[in-house]
Amino acid sequence: MMACAVAVALPAARHAHAQDEPDLRSTYTVVGDGIPKPLTDEKPNVENGRRIVTERQSGLCVLCHSGPFPEARFQGDLATNLAGTGSRWSEAQLRLRLVDALRLNPQTIMPSYYRTQGLARVGWQWRGQPVLDAQQIEDVVAFLRTLRDTP
Numbered sequence: 001m002m003a004c005a006v007a008v009a010l011p012a013a014r015h016a017h018a019q020d021e022p023d024l025r026s027t028y029t030v031v032g033d034g035i036p037k038p039l040t041d042e043k044p045n046v047e048n049g050r051r052i053v054t055e056r057q058s059g060l061c062v063l064c065h066s067g068p069f070p071e072a073r074f075q076g077d078l079a080t081n082l083a084g085t086g087s088r089w090s091e092a093q094l095r096l097r098l099v100d101a102l103r104l105n106p107q108t109i110m111p112s113y114y115r116t117q118g119l120a121r122v123g124w125q126w127r128g129q130p131v132l133d134a135q136q137i138e139d140v141v142a143f144l145r146t147l148r149d150t151p
Helices: 048-053 089-104 134-146
Strands: none
Touching: 048 134, 089 134
């Protein structure tokens, strides 16, 4: 379970108190089990999304997930295999799962990648910043949507 901790890969930031942390929830609207509108107006970059998913220093996805990523050695088995993700979930559903997985499952071990408030066990140097920014979230969503084949 410790392998899924995201704090080790984040850049250092200034110390922020909870009241000073940006509330990113005001930047999107949840409808049902998804976030229908993209977090940014920029076109998503599928290749960057793949890099974020497969590199251990970026999104850390392969620490817990496996998938059709031959370049990613030692993939995790704590979470869902990402093969077929684009067939199982819509863009809106994927976006919410990345932005704030706790909203769908309060017991999940998956980090909320675009959330800064209400989190527990976050090192002071990483408080006040999301794991991934809005563009990175959109890049990952675009990449995951390309994964149509199931294992």
